[in-house]
Structures are given as C-alpha cells and as structure tokens.
Amino acid sequence: MQTSAPDDHDDLREALRALCAEFPAEYHRRHGAEDSYPEEFITALTDAGWLAAMIPEEYGGSGLGLTEASIVMEEINRSGGNAGHCHGQMYNMGTLLRHGSDEQKRRYLPKIATGELRLQSMAVTEPTTGTDTTKLKTTAVKKGDRYVVNGQKVWISRIQHSDLMILLARTTPLSEVKRKSEGLSIFLVELDQAIGKGMDVKPIPNMVGHETNELFFDDLELPSETLIGEEGKGFRYILDGLNAERTLIAAECIGDGYWFIDKATAYAKEREVFGRPIGQNQGVQFPLARAYAGVEAANLMRFEACRRFDAMQHCGAQANMAKMLAAEASWEAANACLQTFGGFGFAEEYDVERKFRETRLYQVAPISTNLILSYIAEHILGMPRSF
Amino acid sequence: MKVLVPVKRVIDYNVKVRVKADNTGVDLANVKMSMNPFDEIAVEEAIRLKEAGKAEEIVAVSIGVKQAQETLRTALAMGADRAILIEAADDVGTDIEPLAVAKLLKAVIDEEQPGLVLCGKQAIDNDMNATGQMLAALLGWSQATFASKLEIEDGSAKVTREVDGGLQVIKVKMPAIVSVDLRLNEPRYASLPNIMKAKKKPLDTKTPADYGVDVSPRLAVLKVEEPPARKAGVKVGSVAELVEKLKNEAGVI
Ligand SMILES: Cc1cc2nc3c(=O)[nH]c(=O)nc-3n(C[C@H](O)[C@H](O)[C@H](O)COP(=O)(O)OP(=O)(O)OC[C@H]3O[C@@H](n4cnc5c(N)ncnc54)[C@H](O)[C@@H]3O)c2cc1C
Numbered sequence: 001m002q003t004s005a006p007d008d009h010d011d012l013r014e015a016l017r018a019l020c021a022e023f024p025a026e027y028h029r030r031h032g033a034e035d036s037y038p039e040e041f042i043t044a045l046t047d048a049g050w051l052a053a054m055i056p057e058e059y060g061g062s063g064l065g066l067t068e069a070s071i072v073m074e075e076i077n078r079s080g081g082n083a084g085h086c087h088g089q090m091y092n093m094g095t096l097l098r099h100g101s102d103e104q105k106r107r108y109l110p111k112i113a114t115g116e117l118r119l120q121s122m123a124v125t126e127p128t129t130g131t132d133t134t135k136l137k138t139t140a141v142k143k144g145d146r147y148v149v150n151g152q153k154v155w156i157s158r159i160q161h162s163d164l165m166i167l168l169a170r171t172t173p174l175s176e177v178k179r180k181s182e183g184l185s186i187f188l189v190e191l192d193q194a195i196g197k198g199m200d201v202k203p204i205p206n207m208v209g210h211e212t213n214e215l216f217f218d219d220l221e222l223p224s225e226t227l228i229g230e231e232g233k234g235f236r237y238i239l240d241g242l243n244a245e246r247t248l249i250a251a252e253c254i255g256d257g258y259w260f261i262d263k264a265t266a267y268a269k270e271r272e273v274f275g276r277p278i279g280q281n282q283g284v285q286f287p288l289a290r291a292y293a294g295v296e297a298a299n300l301m302r303f304e305a306c307r308r309f310d311a312m313q314h315c316g317a318q319a320n321m322a323k324m325l326a327a328e329a330s331w332e333a334a335n336a337c338l339q340t341f342g343g344f345g346f347a348e349e350y351d352v353e354r355k356f357r358e359t360r361l362y363q364v365a366p367i368s369t370n371l372i373l374s375y376i377a378e379h380i381l382g383m384p385r386s387f
Numbered sequence: 388m389k390v391l392v393p394v395k396r397v398i399d400y401n402v403k404v405r406v407k408a409d410n411t412g413v414d415l416a417n418v419k420m421s422m423n424p425f426d427e428i429a430v431e432e433a434i435r436l437k438e439a440g441k442a443e444e445i446v447a448v449s450i451g452v453k454q455a456q457e458t459l460r461t462a463l464a465m466g467a468d469r470a471i472l473i474e475a476a477d478d479v480g481t482d483i484e485p486l487a488v489a490k491l492l493k494a495v496i497d498e499e500q501p502g503l504v505l506c507g508k509q510a511i512d513n514d515m516n517a518t519g520q521m522l523a524a525l526l527g528w529s530q531a532t533f534a535s536k537l538e539i540e541d542g543s544a545k546v547t548r549e550v551d552g553g554l555q556v557i558k559v560k561m562p563a564i565v566s567v568d569l570r571l572n573e574p575r576y577a578s579l580p581n582i583m584k585a586k587k588k589p590l591d592t593k594t595p596a597d598y599g600v601d602v603s604p605r606l607a608v609l610k611v612e613e614p615p616a617r618k619a620g621v622k623v624g625s626v627a628e629l630v631e632k633l634k635n636e637a638g639v640i
Contacts, residue, residue, distance in 0.1 A: 002417070010457075011457070011460060011461075011464070011582055012579070012582060014421075014461075015464070015576055015577045015578075015579070015582055018576035018577075019576050022576075047578070048576065048577075048578040048579060049578045049579035049580045049581075050579050052579070053579060062579050062580055062583050063583075064579075064583075
C-alpha cells in the first residue's frame with residue numbers, strides 16, 4: 001500500500017519488516033488469546049538493536065531520534081503485533097537521556113542497549129487522582145541518604161517484564177509549593193531491589209492483553225542516587241517523556257490504521273457476495289477510503305511532532321494532536337475493517353477483533369481525548385481554564 | 388581470502404508481477420524492488436566464511452541502475468565490507484544481459500583478485516541462470532553450480548550440488564565460481580547497528596566504460612505475456628463419472 005510517509009527510512013522499515021515477518025499473525029494471536037507476553041518477539045527486537053535505537057552510540061545504541069524510534073513502533077503494529085509490549089523503553093529513554101546524570105547513564109544505558117536490562121515501566125497514574133497528575137498522593141520523603149516512598153499506583157504496565165521503572169512521586173507537599181506542578185520528583189527504581197521490599201505488584205486482567213498492574217508502596221526505601229535530575233522538578237522532566245510517549249502512540253495507531261486498511265481492502269477485493277466482490281460496492285469502498293485519508297493526515301502530524309522533538313523544539317501541541325488524530329483515525333479504520341469483514345471480523349482467526357480492541361485503548365491511554373482537547377483549548381486557543 | 392559477491396536488484400518476490408499493456412516487459416513503476424533472494428544467500432554464505440575465519444574481506448558488486456545502491460547497502464548492512472556499483476542503465480526496465488554482466492564482473496575480478504566468487508544460481512526476474520557459468524568460462528576458473536553446501540579446504544572447495552535426482556559432491560580448485568541454491572543457508576536480517584554502520588562503508592561507483600565493456604543488448608525481447616489464466620475445475624458426482632471423463636474428455640486413460 002502506498003503512503004505519503006517520507007521514504008528516508010525505507011531501509012529501516014525493510015529490515016524491520018523482515019524481522020516482524022518471522023513472527024506471523026498466529027504468533028501474536030496466540031499471545032493475545034493467552035494474555036501472555038511475546039517474549040521471543042521482544043528478544044528478537046532487542047537482539048537486532050531496535051529497542052536501543054535512541055541510546056547514543058557511545059553507550060552501545062544507534063543514537064537515533066524519536067522519528068526512527070516511532071518507525072520501529074509503527075512497523076510492529078503494522079505487521080500485526082502490539083508495540084504496547086515494548087514501547088515503554090522508547091518513551092522512558094527520552095527522560096533518562098535528557099535528565100539523567102552521567103553516572104546514571106553510564107550505569108544503565110550500556111546494559112539497556114545489550115538487552116541485559118529493560119527500562120519498560122513508568123509509574124504515574126494513581127487510582128484516586130487519575131488524570132489530575134499533579135494531585136497524585138504517592139510521597140517520597142527524604143530521610144538521610146534515602147527516600148522513603150508510600151502510596152499507590154494503578155495501570156503500571158510491563159512491570160513483570162522490566163528491570164527498571166521511572167516513578168513519579170511528590171517530594172514536597174502540595175500545600176508548600178507555589179505551583180502544583182512543583183514539588184514532584186522522578187526516580188529510577190531497580191525493580192529487583194523494590195518488589196517484595198516495600199513495593200507490591202498486583203496484576204490487572206484487562207481487555208487488551210497488556211501486562212499491567214496495581215502497585216502498592218509501603219515504606220519502600222530508595223537510595224538518593226535514584227533521583228533523576230533535581231528534586232522537585234520531576235513533573236517538567238516527565239513531560240519530555242510524555243511528549244515522546246504520545247508521539248510514539250500516534251505512530252502505533254498509524255501502524256494499526258494501515259494494517260486495518262490493508263486487511264480490509266484485501267478482503268473486500270476477494271470476498272464475493274451477490275456474484276461480485278463486496279469491494280465493488282461504494283458502500284464498502286467509501287468508509288475504507290475515508291479511513292485511509294484520516295490515517296494519512298494524522299501521519300503528517302506525527303512526523304511533525306517527531307521533527308520538533310528531535311530538534312529540541314516545543315512539541316507539546318503537536319505530540320498531543322498527533323496522538324488524538326492518530327487514535328481516532330486508527331479507530332475509524334478498525335471500525336471500517338470490522339464492518340468490511342462482516343461476521344468473520346468477530347472470529348479470532350482473522351485478527352481483526354484483537355487489533356480492534358488493542359487500538360481502542362489509545363483514545364484513553366496514555367491520555368484521554370478530552371484532556372487533549374482541553375489542553376488545546378486552554379494552552380493554544382487561550383480559552384479559560386476549565387479545571 | 389577475498390570473496391566477491393555479485394548482487395542484483397530485482398522485483399521483490401512478494402510482488403504480484405504485472406505485464407505491461409504493450410507486452411514489452413514487466414511493469415516496474417512504483418513496484419517494490421529487493422535483492423535477488425539467491426544473492427542474499429550468497430552474501431550470507433560469504434559472511435559465514437568470514438565469521439569462520441576463512442575469508443578476510445567481502446566485496447559486493449552490483450550492475451544496473453543507480454538505485455541498485457540500495458541493494459548494495461543491504462549487502463553492507465548484512466556484513467559485506469565494501470561495495471562497487473557499476474551504473475550501466477538509466478531506465479529501471481533495462482535488463483543487462485548475462486554476457487555483459489559476466490564481462491564486467493571479469494574486469495572487476497581482474498582488479499580485485501578474489502579467491503572465491505559466490506553468486507546466486509539465477510535472478511528471479513528473468514531466470515537466466517547463465518551469468519556464473521559465463522563468468523567461469525571467461526576467467527577460465529573452476530565452477531560449481533547449485534551449491535547446497537560449501538566447505539573451503541586448502542586450495543579447494545568441496546561443494547554439494549543439488550542435481551536432478553539427488554545430491555552430487557564435487558571438489559573444485561580455487562579460485563572458483565560457486566553459484567548457490569536455496570537450501571545453502573537462511574540469510575540473516577540486518578540489525579539496526581549494522582544498518583547504521585553500512586551507511587559509512589565505502590561504495591564506489593563506476594560505469595561500463597571504466598572497464599571498456601560494451602553492454603548493448605545482443606538479444607531482442609519479442610513479446611512478454613502473462614501465463615494463461617487457470618480455468619475453473621469441475622466437481623464430479625461419482626467415480627464412474629470421473630473415469631468416463633478421464634477416458635473420453637481428457638483422453639488420459
Ligand atoms: C492498558 C493500560 C495501560 C496503562 N499503562 C500505564 C502506565 O504504564 N503508566 C501509567 O502511569 N499509566 C498507565 N495507564 C493509565 C492511563 O494513562 C490512564 O488510564 C489515563 O491517563 C486516564 O486516567 P484514568 O483512567 O484515571 O481516567 P480519569 O482521569 O478517571 O478519567 C475518566 C474519563 O473522564 C474524562 N475526564 C476526566 N476529567 C475530565 C475533565 N476535566 N474534562 C473532561 N473530561 C474529563 C477523561 O477524559 C476520561 O474519559 C494505563 C492505562 C491502561 C488502560
């Protein structure tokens with residue numbers, strides 16, 4: 001299928017497609033049905049260096065930008081897989097690279113590059129405060145050369161398949177800071193030093209086969225070297241990670257969108273009803289053509305967000321808009337694809353129902369559409385603050 | 388030992404080939420092109436020889452249009468050390484004939500002096516299966532075609548060949564041309580760090596004139612046609628009907 005994406009990265013795409021082709025639809029279907037982690041696939045991606053794309057060469061990575069990282073995510077989803085199993089490493093990387101100390105980079109990056117360590121988890125969301133991140137209640141209180149963490153997180157993904165986790169917690173009480181975004185800090189937690197030693201993990205069975213969990217902190221002690229950057233500035237640091245995350249999610253949705261349209265057009269050309277292919281009916285063609293146009297348009301915003309992130313320019317607006325447009329476009333493509341398949345779309349063996357569920361997530365996580373709209377309204381259009 | 392691997396840019400094996408409306412050839416506009424799969428196997432074998440300490444350097448050579456650079460970059464990303472592109476055509480539809488390719492390769496080999504040439508047994512676009520053999524004749528070197536196993540010994544190569552009815556094992560004196568078959572190995576896919584390294588590896592660009600070779604065609608393609616579409620079958624109701632049809636309609640029994 002032709003797309004308007006720039007062809008500068010076709011060499012990367014081709015190599016990725018060759019790797020992904022070794023993991024056919026049945027593979028992802030099996031892991032989807034069992035809710036199990038596609039360990040072999042993630043290992044193959046790691047061994048071929050793809051999950052270290054953004055790590056600088058001096059630490060054993062390829063020193064590429066978010067643009068290339070997003071292509072990795074896109075191709076995984078476009079091949080029928082689910083990048084949700086490994087995208088954490090890419091968006092966390094932005095935070096560690098831009099705000100981690102040299103010591104932290106030296107200690108972790110080379111091992112992440114070889115795959116010896118995985119940095120797949122980021123703990124932000126909490127059960128009682130949800131999207132209202134700055135009100136989060138998990139605290140980290142400094143005691144000597146340690147921080148003591150108490151609180152609770154929810155929906156924290158890939159913990160059981162990660163070695164490291166970035167944790168956002170409040171280090172100065174909300175009542176003592178001028179702005180609510182101050183007084184939050186981020187920590188790089190070594191999970192084997194935390195689980196069972198003040199941090200408990202409870203898996204959440206869910207609709208999309210994500211390995212995602214509730215976390216409970218009860219006097220978890222973190223050495224002060226685990227603090228990333230300066231105390232109290234964590235919210236600002238994590239925003240870089242969030243912009244990367246939103247752009248990567250946009251790319252995954254783009255990959256999904258193309259997958260749905262590819263699948264649906266192939267089926268529409270082949271399936272004959274009333275003595276002709278269903279794809280000969282404009283009633284079948286138009287929803288797919290519209291969905292394609294939507295995915296293509298969203299893809300342009302995704303590349304613009306990537307370009308700005310890589311050029312160290314402000315990209316909050318573009319990253320958010322790319323995520324919203326791409327998630328809506330992939331959903332429209334999913335819906336059109338399911339409709340095109342008719343009853344067969346509901347059978348597991350066509351993979352449509354699985355991808356349909358998986359792509360739906362991205363209108364809610366990592367940030368819901370309403371919150372993006374309120375961001376645009378308030379910060380770009382200058383309308384009064386609504387909450 | 389230096390190993391030379393010629394690689395050809397061909398229509399991707401996954402593409403559904405369409406014949407041009409004027410029957411002069413195959414439609415290559417906006418079509419995905421890739422390295423000839425047999426050449427990928429040859430590159431892989433060369434890399435394995437290098438990894439086993441039996442080869443020091445791998446030189447990939449491609450003859451064709453400028454875009455064959457991408458094919459060479461793929462070979463470099465897999466593990467070839469350097470590449471030579473001989474730009475012999477401007478139009479992606481132009482196919483350089485085996486004899487011209489063999490003459491150009493001979494000229495490169497005269498300069499490079501490799502101990503072994505590993506090439507695909509044929510290119511999947513025109514299925515000529517001729518270049519390796521012609522090259523061996525021009526050089527006066529030993530040749531072993533359709534290799535499914537290759538063992539380099541002192542001054543010779545032991546090659547298992549896939550022939551009709553079985554496997555034939557022969558020993559050839561080096562330097563030699565070995566053309567490879569499907570079951571020799573499974574080529575690796577390029578890793579990201581190797582793709583990045585390949586961008587910095589040397590790639591020389593030449594023209595046929597640099598080697599004094601005339602590449603003008605000696606064959607004329609008269610017509611290219613799609614194979615006739617397969618006719619729908621029929622369902623027979625009974626064994627008796629089947630036998631009747633085989634006898635009277637098909638005339639085979
Ligand atoms: C599978 C999965 C994996 C996840 N992985 C992670 C992870 O690894 N790390 C992590 O930190 N989080 C993770 N999350 C959490 C995710 O980021 C949140 O679910 C998301 O940000 C929404 O927060 P919430 O669920 O608390 O919804 P709420 O904040 O409770 O919102 C519920 C609904 O109300 C709407 N709403 C709320 N306030 C307003 C308002 N003012 N105006 C208009 N509408 C409003 C929202 O748009 C939403 O539709 C994951 C979630 C899922 C489902």
